[in-house]
Amino acid sequence: AQKITQTQPGMFVQEKEAVTLDCTYDTSDPSYGLFWYKQPSSGEMIFLIYQGSYDQQNATEGRYSLNFQKARKSANLVISASQLGDSAMYFCAMRGPLHGSGNTGKLIFGQGTTLQVKP
Amino acid sequence: DAGVTQSPTHLIKTRGQQVTLRCSPKSGHDTVSWYQQALGQGPQFIFQYYEEEERQRGNFPDRFSGHQFPNYSSELNVNALLLGDSALYLCASSLGGGVNQPQHFGDGTRLSIL
Numbered sequence: 001a002q003k004i005t006q007t008q009p010g011m012f013v014q015e016k017e018a019v020t021l022d023c024t025y026d027t028s029d030p031s032y033g034l035f036w037y038k039q040p041s042s043g044e045m046i047f048l049i050y051q052g053s054y055d056q057q058n059a060t061e062g063r064y065s066l067n068f069q070k071a072r073k074s075a076n077l078v079i080s081a082s083q084l085g086d087s088a089m090y091f092c093a094m095r096g097p098l099h100g101s102g103n104t105g106k107l108i109f110g111q112g113t114t115l116q117v118k119p
Numbered sequence: 120d121a122g123v124t125q126s127p128t129h130l131i132k133t134r135g136q137q138v139t140l141r142c143s144p145k146s147g148h149d150t151v152s153w154y155q156q157a158l159g160q161g162p163q164f165i166f167q168y169y170e171e172e173e174r175q176r177g178n179f180p181d182r183f184s185g186h187q188f189p190n191y192s193s194e195l196n197v198n199a200l201l202l203g204d205s206a207l208y209l210c211a212s213s214l215g216g217g218v219n220q221p222q223h224f225g226d227g228t229r230l231s232i233l
Contacts, residue, residue, distance in 0.1 A: 004161075035221060043207055045162070045224035091161055095222075105213070106152060106175055107222060109161030 002027045004092050006110035013082045014118050020067070021077040021113045023092030032094055034075040035107065036066065039089040048090075051075055082117045089114050121146055123225035125210050131231045132200050140195040140228045144212030150174075151193040152222060153185060156207040168193050197230075205232045 003026040013019040025034065036048040051059045051066045059066045067076040079086055093107040124143045132138050144151050150169045154162035164177035168187035182198045191212075197204055207229050211222035 037224075042226070043229070044226040045209060045211075047221045047223060050221055093161075105150070105220075106164040106167060106177065107154075107162070107211070108164070111161050 002029070002032075002094055002108050004094050004108055004110035006092055006113050008113045009111070010114045010116070012116050012118060013079075015084060016081055018078060018080045019082055019115065021079070021090050021092075021115065023075045023077065023110060025073050025075060025092075025094050027073075027094065034066070034068070035093045035095065036064070036075075036077045037091045037093060038086075039091060039112070041088070045091070049077070079115075084117050084119060087115060087117045123148075123210055123212050123223050125208075125225035125228050127228060128226070129229045129231075131233060133233050134200055134202060136200050137196065137198045138200060138230065140197075140208050140210075140230070141192070142195070142210030142212075142225060143192045144210075145223045148212035148214050148223070149191050150213045150215060151187060151191065152211045152213070153193070153195045154209040154211065155179070156209055156227070158206070162209055165195070200232050202232050205230060 005024045008022055032053045034051045038046045038048055049059050049061045049064045049066050051068045058068050063080045065078045089112045091112045092110045095107050123145050126141045152167040153165040156162040165179050166176040167174045171187045184196045187193045207227045209224050209227045211224045213220045213222045
């Protein structure tokens with residue numbers, strides 16, 4: 001069965017510094033996608049970055065980058081130059097292949113990491 | 120470009136009642152998934168609709184049912200509400216459901232059961 005583990009319930013970072021949020025995953029499928037979402041206190045889930053299992057390079061989107069280590073089954077999110085507006089809950093999620101394994105694309109989420117940016 | 124919209128924003132019900140939540144997908148998306156998020160937890164997959172049919176279901180009882188309309192919008196129905204159904208219900212839309220297609224979420228409906 002697929003599983004996502006986020007071991008950091010809460011993190012603090014000083015404004016303008018970089019921070020790494022950990023995510024490990026477990027799957028036996030060769031094809032999968034890894035996603036990071038941000039959820040502010042207002043509740044909406046905001047898509048940040050995607051990494052495919054066959055992608056050779058780590059994904060980057062502005063200040064967000066994904067440190068993908070396939071052999072270790074980890075997909076850590078790195079936020080550079082933290083801003084006060086980055087304070088939120090961050091979720092790592094996995095989606096499996098559309099066919100073959102019976103998974104039709106549902107997302108499996110970790111427990112989340114609460115990030116607080118200090119001024 | 121309209122994103123995913125959900126209604127209502129907040130809802131208060133009592134035990135035993137029934138509720139219907141609504142979702143309009145992002146323009147161009149044809150697949151709608153529903154998730155339940157308890158306080159302090161990650162979202163849990165309820166079910167997914169594509170071409171007006173339930174394509175996959177998570178570990179939720181039959182009290183949870185849904186529907187997708189020809190315009191791709193969707194409804195989530197919950198019967199015989201329990202206190203434990205209190206949660207944020209998130210709707211997400213995507214195109215086709217491929218592995219590399221991100222799901223885009225609405226703002227959610229906060230359901231409180233008294």
